[in-house]
Amino acid sequence: MPTTETIERFIKRVEEGAHAEACEEFYTEDSSMQENQGPPRIGRSSHVANERKVLARAKSVESRCIRPVFVADNKVVIRWIFRFEWLDGTVTEMEELAYQRWEGEQIAEETFFYDPAQRVPRKPTA
Template identity: 75%
Template sequence: MPSADTLERFIARVEANAHVEAVEEFYAADSTMQENQNPPRIGRDKHAENERKVMARARSVSSTCVRPVFVNGDHVVIRWIFHFEWQDGSHTHMEELAYQRWEGERIAEETFFYDPAQRVPKKP
């Protein structure tokens, strides 16, 4: 179960758009990350690599935690809103729920739930 301080530090990292750093600091080495019903990615290094690729495509990113954050033992649910401005001038606005299972102070499993239609970039 994450401490309240750890959870707040994690949220602050993501809201600062330090997504790669958040993965490196708060995910277990063998953690899994899954989007909707897609097969999960396994391993912190793969998660960080995926975040680097996404961030390299973005001109800017805005990340917001919508409170309250729900915590029940080792399980945490966070509602996120992300706005991406892409290098080509298009943008993506996404809202998702992240369902996490923590082992101590590290995220062991995470599943994101969102409408996949949100992923389609909108042209300016």
């Protein structure tokens, strides 16, 4: 079960924009990450590579945790809001729930739940 301090450090890293680094620091080596009910990505290195790939397409990313964070034993649920400004000038705004299973102080399994329609980039509003 993760400590409150560990969960808060994880959230802080993501809110700082250190997405790939958060994967390196807080996920088990053989962790799984799944988007909605799609096939999971397995392994910390695949999570880091995926984050770097997404971030390479972005001019900026804003990440914000919406509280409260729900914790029960080794399960944690975090509500996130993300805003991606892409290199082509479009934006993507997403709200998602991250359902995590922790092993001690690291995330072993994570599933994201969100409306896939949010992933479609759009022109920014004035």
